[in-house]
Amino acid sequence: MSTLHDFALRMGDSTLILGHRVSEWCGHAPVLEEDIALANTALDLIGQTQLWLGLAAEEEGSGKTADDLAFLRDAWEFRNALLTELPNGDFGRTLMRQYLFDEWHLLMLQALQGSSEKRVSDIADKAVKEVSYHVERSRDTVIGLGDGTAESHKRMQDALDYLYPYVGELFTPDAIDEAATNAGIAPDLASLRAPYDAALTATMAEATLSLPDSRFAHKGGRTGKMHTEHLGHILTQMQWLQRAYPGATW
Amino acid sequence: MYAQMVKSTGEGVKTRAEMSPEEAAFQDRIDAGIKIEPKDWMPEGYRKTLIRQIGQHAHSEIVGQLPEGNWITRAPTLERKAILLAKVQDEAGHGLYLYAAAETMGVSRDELTEQLLDGRMKYSSIFNYPTLNWADIGAVGWLVDGAAIMNQVPLQRTSYGPYSRAMIRICKEESFHQRQGYDIMMKMAQGTAAQKAMAQDALNRLWYPSLMMFGPSDKDSVHSAQSLAWKIKIDTNDELRQKFVDQTVPQAEYLGLTVPDENLKWNAEKGGYDFSEPDWDEFFDVLRGNGPCNVDRMEKRNTAWDEGAWVRDGLMAHAAKRAALKTAAE
Numbered sequence: 001m002s003t004l005h006d007f008a009l010r011m012g013d014s015t016l017i018l019g020h021r022v023s024e025w026c027g028h029a030p031v032l033e034e035d036i037a038l039a040n041t042a043l044d045l046i047g048q049t050q051l052w053l054g055l056a057a058e059e060e061g062s063g064k065t066a067d068d069l070a071f072l073r074d075a076w077e078f079r080n081a082l083l084t085e086l087p088n089g090d091f092g093r094t095l096m097r098q099y100l101f102d103e104w105h106l107l108m109l110q111a112l113q114g115s116s117e118k119r120v121s122d123i124a125d126k127a128v129k130e131v132s133y134h135v136e137r138s139r140d141t142v143i144g145l146g147d148g149t150a151e152s153h154k155r156m157q158d159a160l161d162y163l164y165p166y167v168g169e170l171f172t173p174d175a176i177d178e179a180a181t182n183a184g185i186a187p188d189l190a191s192l193r194a195p196y197d198a199a200l201t202a203t204m205a206e207a208t209l210s211l212p213d214s215r216f217a218h219k220g221g222r223t224g225k226m227h228t229e230h231l232g233h234i235l236t237q238m239q240w241l242q243r244a245y246p247g248a249t250w
Numbered sequence: 251m252y253a254q255m256v257k258s259t260g261e262g263v264k265t266r267a268e269m270s271p272e273e274a275a276f277q278d279r280i281d282a283g284i285k286i287e288p289k290d291w292m293p294e295g296y297r298k299t300l301i302r303q304i305g306q307h308a309h310s311e312i313v314g315q316l317p318e319g320n321w322i323t324r325a326p327t328l329e330r331k332a333i334l335l336a337k338v339q340d341e342a343g344h345g346l347y348l349y350a351a352a353e354t355m356g357v358s359r360d361e362l363t364e365q366l367l368d369g370r371m372k373y374s375s376i377f378n379y380p381t382l383n384w385a386d387i388g389a390v391g392w393l394v395d396g397a398a399i400m401n402q403v404p405l406q407r408t409s410y411g412p413y414s415r416a417m418i419r420i421c422k423e424e425s426f427h428q429r430q431g432y433d434i435m436m437k438m439a440q441g442t443a444a445q446k447a448m449a450q451d452a453l454n455r456l457w458y459p460s461l462m463m464f465g466p467s468d469k470d471s472v473h474s475a476q477s478l479a480w481k482i483k484i485d486t487n488d489e490l491r492q493k494f495v496d497q498t499v500p501q502a503e504y505l506g507l508t509v510p511d512e513n514l515k516w517n518a519e520k521g522g523y524d525f526s527e528p529d530w531d532e533f534f535d536v537l538r539g540n541g542p543c544n545v546d547r548m549e550k551r552n553t554a555w556d557e558g559a560w561v562r563d564g565l566m567a568h569a570a571k572r573a574a575l576k577t578a579a580e
C-alpha cells in the first residue's frame with residue numbers, strides 16, 4: 001500500500017471512531033444546545049471520514065469504497081489514535097477528550113493545507129473550518145467546567161488525568177509517518193508538539209487544571225500494533241448491519 | 251405536528267354576545283388573518299392553550315431524538331449515518347425554536363422541561379414506540395415526519411406570529427426528513443428478501459401509531475372547536491388523517507408494501523380511502539404512560555437532566571465568575 005493510503009487511513013479511522021463515540025450522546029446531553037453541538041461535531045467528523053477513507057480506498061485501487069473500509073475491516077486493521085476509542089465517560093471526559101484531540105487535529109489540518117498532495121490539502125481546507133469551531137467550543141467548555149464549581153473542577157481534572165497518557169501517541173512518528181513527511185504529504189508529527197503544549201498550557205491555566213507531569217504515552221492505535229478492548233465493541237455495533245446482511249445496499 | 255389532545259379552555263367557543271370588547275377585537279384580528287404578536291393583548295385561555303401545544307410539540311422534538319439516536323451508531327453506511335445525525339440535529343434545533351416561541355408567552359424552557367420530566371406535560375404518543383430494525387428509521391421519516399408535515403404545513407398560517415414563523419422554518423427541514431425516510435424505504439423495498447421483510451415489518455408496526463398522531467376524532471371536542479376558532483389549529487384531526495392516508499397508500503403501493511388494513515379501500519364517491527381506525531384504547535394507554543417505551547424514554551430524559559446538573563451548575567458558576575471579574579475591572 002502507498003504512503004498516501006496509509007496516511008489517509010490513519011486520519012479517517014480517527015475521525016470515524018471519534019465521530020462514532022460522540023454520536024453515542026444523541027439525546028442524552030446535559031442541555032439542548034449541547035445535544036445540537038455534539039450531533040454537529042459527530043456529523044463533521046463522519047463527513048471528514050467519508051473524504052479520508054474515500055481517498056484511502058481510491059489509493060488502494062481495488063474497487064473498495066469508504067464504506068467497505070469503515071464497515072468491513074476488523075480491529076487489527078484499524079489505524080485510529082487510541083484516544084478516539086476511549087469510552088465517553090461523563091460529559092466532562094467526553095469534552096476533555098474532544099479538546100485534546102481538537103488541538104492536535106487543528107494543528108495537523110493547518111499543516112496539511114500545505115501538503116504536496118492536492119487531494120490531502122483539499123480535504124484539509126474543508127475540514128479546517130469545521131475543526132476551528134470544534135476547538136473553540138471544546139476549549140471554552142473545558143475552561144468553563146474546569147473553572148466552574150468544585151465538583152466540575154474535580155471531574156475535569158480526573159478526565160485530564162485519565163486521558164493525558166493517550167496524547168503522546170499523536171506526536172510519535174513511525175516509519176509510515178516519516179515517509180509521509182519525506183514525501184511532503186504530511187508534517188513531522190513531533191514538530192506539532194511544541195505549539196500543542198503551548199495551547200494546552202494556556203487553556204489549562206485558564207481552566208485552573210494541572211497538566212500531569214508524566215509524559216508516558218500509550219501507543220499502538222495509529223500503527224495497528226495495539227488497541228484498547230473498547231474498539232471491538234464499537235465495531236460490533238457499527239458494523240453489525242453490513243456484517244449480518246452481506247452484499248445488501250442501504 | 252406532535253401535539254395531541256391539547257386542552258383548551260374547556261368552556262366551548264364564546265358567541266360574539268358573550269365576548270368582552272377586548273375579546274371581540276382579538277377575534278376580529280384573528281378572523282382577518284392578522285398575526286398575534288407577543289406584546290399584544292390575548293385571552294388567558296389562548297395563551298395557556300398555546301403554551302400547552304407549543305410545549306408538547308417542543309418536547310416531542312426532544313424525546314423524538316431517542317428512537318432515531320437508537321440507530322445512529324448502527325447506521326449501515328457513512329452517508330446514512332451522516333444524514334441521520336443531520337436529522338437529529340435539526341430536531342434538537344426545532345425544539346430550540348419552539349421553546350423560544352413558548353418563551354415569548356412568558357414561560358421559560360426550564361419550567362417546561364421540568365413539567366415534561368415530572369409527567370405534567372406530554373409529548374407525542376408516537377415516540378413511545380420502539381425502532382426495532384433499520385427500516386424503522388425509514389418508516390419514521392416517511393410516516394411519522396409525513397404525518398407531522400401534514401399538520402405543520404397548515405400551522406404555518408397559525409394565528410400566533412412566533413409559532414407561525416417557527417413552523418415555516420421547521421417545515422422546510424421536515425420535508426427533507428420525509429424524503430430521506432422514503433429513500434431508505436425504497437432501498438429496503440428494492441433490496442434483498444431480508445430487507446423487504448424489514449420494510450414490511452416496520453410498516454406493520456408503525457402504520458397505526460402514525461394514524462394516532464392526529465389524535466382521536468375531534469368532531470365533538472370543545473377543545474378543538476376553540477383552538478380552530480383561534481386558528482391555533484387549522485384543520486380537524488379527521489381531515490388530516492384522511493389526507494395522510496390518501497397520500498401514503500399510493501406510496502406504499504409504489505414500494506410494493508402492504509398497508510396492514512384489510513378494510514382499506516378506495517371510495518370513489520368521497521374521493522378518498524376508507525380505512526380502519528387505530529385501536530383508540532391502545533392510544534389512551536400510551537398517553538397514560540403504558541406504551542412500549544414510555545418508561546424508558548422518561549428515564550433517559552430524566553437521567554440526562556440529572557446527570558447533566560453538574561455541567562449546567564459548573565458553566566453557570568464560571569459565567570458568574572467571569573461577570574464578577576468584568577464588573578471588578580470596570
